Amino acid sequence: MQLAKRLTLSLACTLLSVNSFANQPVIEQAKIDTAKQLINTALESNLGYEIVESLTTEVGPRLAGSEAEKRARKWGEALGKELGFDKVSVEEFAMPFWDRGQLQISLVSPYQQELYGTALGGAAPSDKPIDAPVVYFRDVHALKNVKAGELKGKIAFVDGDILVQSQTGAGYGQANMRRRIGWQHAEYGEASALVVRSVGSDSRRFPHTGMMSKKDDQWANIPVIAVSNPDADHMRRLHELGKSLQLSLHSSSKWKGKVGSGNVVLDLIGSEKPEEIVLIGGHLDSWDLGTGAVDDGAGVAITTAAAALIAQLPERPKRTIRVVMFGAEEVGLLGAFSYALQHADTLKDHVVATESDFGARTIWRLVSNVNPDANDFIDEIAKVLSPISIVRGGSDVRGGGPDIIPLALKGVPTIRLQQNGMDYFDLHHTPDDTLDKIDSDELAQNVAAYAATIYLIADSDVELRKPAEEKASE
């Protein structure tokens, strides 16, 4: 009965939306009006904030593969049902579990001082406390010149520069090198352990965690520890004074075998083209140090709230809107790869995909990488977003967010609503990633932007997918 009503209404919409005539607007006014209503509703609503508050408070930190991440999936399922999604499912997958364990790290020479550090993801344990002289490297490039065996019996310390703050997060990749590949060079030098300056843009006494990169499909065989920027500053000053540094460290971080994880999938089924999927989402797992508020409780909250507001419209948009709460993002996009595999047959039906995984500051730009014929359509969406201070960015910008990478690799078009990332790397992967860092007004602007954008795409016939020959050439 309800479905019949929806179909009737959507048929009317279809008739209205035929725009094959010259001078026909790219998006008809009624839809723009609905999008604007969604923006106004979102700006008045506290739903996004309530979702991230609930996730961070009632579930807490959610390390990939942990019991807490499992509770988060149950939370996500219950939330999807409560908010009226048409279909709620959990898609499970297996994964290896890395446990941070406990760490003690201190300077022991020239004097005793506790350092603020944490193990990096994938690091091996120390079998017993390691007490060793430090070899100082000004940056990861200097470490790359190390000779085989040169660091035997030593701890390598890789300094570096503080991550450059920017709206776009441009500084991350460069700073991240010491975290990702430093261990490979330290092991080549036969160091007992590697300590790196945290990858973060802040000057707070928090270490920043994060995953290392595998080499030849192998993880590090030594402990790898990030220390806070003030601690790295301290060691640099002592080194520059000509002091010999000695560290003591003991870490129990290690791999602990296979566990289960999963993606939570919430669908608003399209009224006219239910097989066509507009995919949005965030990741449900978080690092364990904080409570994963900005990374990425915010993304889960923004996209779920946006879809939930669209669910309150009198009828479903034509296309299916799918919110995916990805599992195990932090440890290598495991949920994302699992999704791409489990949905391999229908990826061709994914009209567009985007993830919110860059905090909850104001969205300032909309970028895209879709069928060039649809660029004017995206331009029109950007005009709708302009009153909430969002500018149209490039139409050839790859990347819809980390968990969208496996989909984009398979040709799924992407857009991205970019948050201001100026202070994102102050918080990201630290104990300080907690709810109080989220501004509810900024979060509401995010929900508004997502709701309007996703509604307009889902209730459209515009083809965002690229022609087959173009995909093939990429």
Place this chain on the structure above:
Amino acid sequence: MQLAKRLTLSLACTLLSVNSFANQPVIEQAKIDTAKQLINTALESNLGYEIVESLTTEVGPRLAGSEAEKRARKWGEALGKELGFDKVSVEEFAMPFWDRGQLQISLVSPYQQELYGTALGGAAPSDKPIDAPVVYFRDVHALKNVKAGELKGKIAFVDGDILVQSQTGAGYGQANMRRRIGWQHAEYGEASALVVRSVGSDSRRFPHTGMMSKKDDQWANIPVIAVSNPDADHMRRLHELGKSLQLSLHSSSKWKGKVGSGNVVLDLIGSEKPEEIVLIGGHLDSWDLGTGAVDDGAGVAITTAAAALIAQLPERPKRTIRVVMFGAEEVGLLGAFSYALQHADTLKDHVVATESDFGARTIWRLVSNVNPDANDFIDEIAKVLSPISIVRGGSDVRGGGPDIIPLALKGVPTIRLQQNGMDYFDLHHTPDDTLDKIDSDELAQNVAAYAATIYLIADSDVELRKPAEEKASE
């Protein structure tokens, strides 16, 4: 030879400074010019920053009574000699030693989550891990209503409000009640342990340490732990959701018997009235969590640098300028009380005393509590400071800084150059109190203000001490 020259010059100064005639300026122009030169020199100098950099880097954290505090005294002695002070001495005293030990604290119900906490100064250890339900108190006033034995087998959690930020630090006393006396009520209720919201104005995941108050000359018999503001927020939200909280904690903090501490005293001996003492200083000890940069490496640096700049003038001011690097301030002003005791006979010769112990932000106000006849003299000093954005505050404001309390109780006049304390309690007593939080330009303004003020007082005949009858009436 040098002394003879100094005496000759100071005699000339004395002749110039006789201002018994009507319309004679309160401070003669030549001295104002010298003070202005000191300001300019200080603003161009990096000496203050170099001192705090050296102390925090080469000595590190300096817990009262520790081996590190002893190294700090050696550092202070060496610095005094290097900077040309006329007399450098260390005045030792004995004190009881409290050791923070190790702490593990986590939420275990409704789920497992590590909390960021630290033991409060004077707290007792847990003999074994304490795993107990939490009784929530919205603030310390609520805890005061607890009935005898009511908390048996429970952990009391005292929430509260975040310390109100202000230039003056006005919020500290009120917030501090939960830290100081909470344990007395928790013990009356027979709680197994007390956990309090940190006394801090920040929303960072750092616990704030600090000393508790004794009761009937006794310290707490239970573990007392401060958790960070975000952790306290988290527990409050769970409590408001109706969840039963359970905590697990294990702390090895304890008293460990008598140790030695000391004050480092650096004198620039007065050229004309060497027995009259203008006392400035900071405290050499720090809490062990950070490296004691703003609390109180800055104060040591500011006052030492100011005196060192005065030492470079062609002649010594008339009165003795004494820099005291107080020991064991954090644990109960032990160095300050020892100083007052060891110098009891000469306190009457202390013309004025002031301590810098409120960080290193820009000084914005000069307040005083001296002989009312000298108020116009202080007003004139304030005029000299006006170009560096310092305003004259009250002339009846008690308090020259924490370590000045024992002196003020004995009638020593006080002034205070007040730093902007707006973010002081974000850092104070946390792991985040590190060198990078100090702005070298702001620190230089502090040195400038101290140098000019102290020079003008030391090279003056104005009597700041109150008449005996007024002292007696206080």
